[in-house]
Amino acid sequence: MLPVQEYINHFKDIWNNSSEDLPDFHKIYxxxxxxxxxxxxxxxxxxxxxxxxxxxxxxxxxxxxxxxxxxxxxxxxxxxDFDSSHLEIILSDEFKDVSKDFFYKAREFAPELSPEDIYQGMRNVWIMNGLQLMAQKPVKITPSVFAYSMIYPYSDNLLDDPEISKEQKVEFSSRFDQRLHGHEINPQNFNEEQLYKLVSMFEEEFPREEFQNVYESLYAIQRGQTNSLKLSPEYGLSDDEICTICFEKGGASVLADGYLVGGKLTMEQERALFGYGVYLQLLDDIQDVKEDSMAFTNTMFSCLEEKHLGKFVNKTIHFGRETLKEMSCFEGTQTEAFIGLMNRSIETMIIESVGLNHLWYDKTYLAELEQFSPxxxxxxxxxxxxxxxxxxxxxxxxxxxxxxxxxx
Known part of the structure; x- marks a missing residue:
């Protein structure tokens, strides 16, 4: 098994030592x-x-x-105000071509999905393309890049749907877990049929006997997704337990990205990718505070009182900057530029999210952070x-x- 708990503890230490003070940004507008x-x-x-x-x-x-x-x-x-080095990555022919390729492949595989659902999957494609860049691999839509990115619109949306009972979600997760472990499972509906086809794409590219850790990473994200079903008040989880689940879900997700790009990773690369995933999960929680609160989903963010939300945002940014430093273990020629692009993009989205959810923050904090919004x-x-x-x-x-x- 992958040392997921060890990675969770490592990034908890970084989180606990991250400042709650307003960060310095590259520019005041x-x-x-x-x-x-x-x-x-x-x-x-x-x-x-x-x-x-x-x-x-x-x-x-x-x-x-x-x-x-x-x-x-x-x-x-x-x-x-994106830097020229960032624009060279975003608008490179490679990135443009893979975006088109994914869009058309997704349309062919899943005509029933909305363009918004496909865009949801495409966000993960971009993460995996960036990892291909840093791992010095061709930037393209491999079977596993396609399959893992398409899992999001099917699996995540089902698990996040408040109209589906927890019992149904648990049963679905159990069947999906068995399929990930290589068992032949009869799909119960069209949604599951599509998911099982996607798992077959992993198996074709990465034979289970040769790439065991690829599947360990998939088991890890599935455990994280299943454990996230406990993020409701009825389970009475402590703050530390909520933190563990959030870190596990986010970290395991990008760890799987890395394994499905490279097939094999060093332990240093595993940990760095796990931290990147935690940072993205914290971003998601900040962006979705309204939806999580209305759905009674306990995230590290949605449980906080208004006076603490700004401090959490500050802490997330400090945490992210420290965590992304670990990504330098990848030796691609554009690694430094891509790390800068990741950090700039995430911080831009965080600042924007605070403005979009302005009713959740006190006015003093809004005025402070708005200085750094273009x-x-x-x-x-x-x-x-x-x-x-x-x-x-x-x-x-x-x-x-x-x-x-x-x-x-």
């Missing part, structure tokens, strides 16, 4: 700078709307990628209420343009 960024944001949205014009799309059919990606690059640069919090909330998330809208536009090109 003045009101004038925010307004300038918001003008760029609105300008980008206007250009996106122009691309919805049939005549305009017809004009761009011959090369839609060239028309979209320079515009997208400008958006990331002028609105969110956009006013009121502007972010207005854009979010207008419809789909901006990230999904951008991707959808690119894929729509790509389909137009293929139709020519």
């Amino acid at each position: 003045s009101k004038e700078e925010k307004l300038k960024h918001e003008i760029h944001f609105d300008g980008f949205q206007k250009k996106l709307k122009e691309l919805q014009n049939v005549r305009k799309v017809q004009q761009l059919k011959k090369d839609p990628a060239k028309s979209f990606f320079p515009m997208f690059r400008s958006f990331l640069d002028t609105v969110f 956009l006013h919090y009121s502007f972010i909330r207005k854009k979010r209420t207008q419809g789909k998330s901006q990230r999904f809208a951008l991707l959808q536009k690119y894929f729509d343009s790509s389909r137009e090109k293929l139709a020519v």
Whole structure:
């Protein structure tokens, strides 16, 4: 078995020693700078709307990628101030191609899923592509990258669905666990049938006898998912027990990412990936505080009183910065740039999430953190209420343009 408890204890120590003070960020944005960024944001949205014009799309059919990606690059640069080294990764041909590849493969495998569900899986694809980059492996959609990323829309959404009883979730988890262990299980429904097909893709790429730890990592994430079903008030878990479950679930998830990318890892790499996963789990908990509270799900974050939420956010950022240092054990030529991109992206999402969930924080903390946002919090909330998330809208536009090109 993988030393999951050892990794949990290691990152608990880092968490407990992380400061609750407001972190230093790379830049404070003045009101004038925010307004300038918001003008760029609105300008980008206007250009996106122009691309919805049939005549305009017809004009761009011959090369839609060239028309979209320079515009997208400008958006990331002028609105969110991403460094040029980060943009080279995000907008590299490799990353663009794998995103398209995943989108079309997902459409073919699962036409019943919504574009939002596919986007949920794509976020994991990007994590795995980054790990491929750091492990000096080709950045592409392997069978296991595809299968593991598609598990999210099926498994996670079922386990997070408040309309499904805990008994049903436990029974599903038990059957899925048996299938992960290589047993032949009869699927009880279409959802399980799809999941079992995805497990077969792991088995084809990584034979169980040769890659035992690949499957140990899958067992670990399944245990984490199952244990997370206990995150409801009726179980009466202590704060430390809640922390253990949250760390286990998040850490094991990215540990599995690593094994499904490389097949084999050193213990140093295992631990680093586990910590990265814990950091992403804390980000998810900050982003989902409203949903978790309404569903009576006890996370480390949703249990806190308003006066402690800001300190938790600060602590998460300090924890993440310390934890991501361990990722330098990967020796890829772009490892340093990718670590910087990960940290910058996560911190941007944390700052944005605080603004979107402003009713959960005291006004003093909101004012402190908003200094480091390139956009006013009121502007972010207005854009979010207008419809789909901006990230999904951008991707959808690119894929729509790509389909137009293929139709020519």
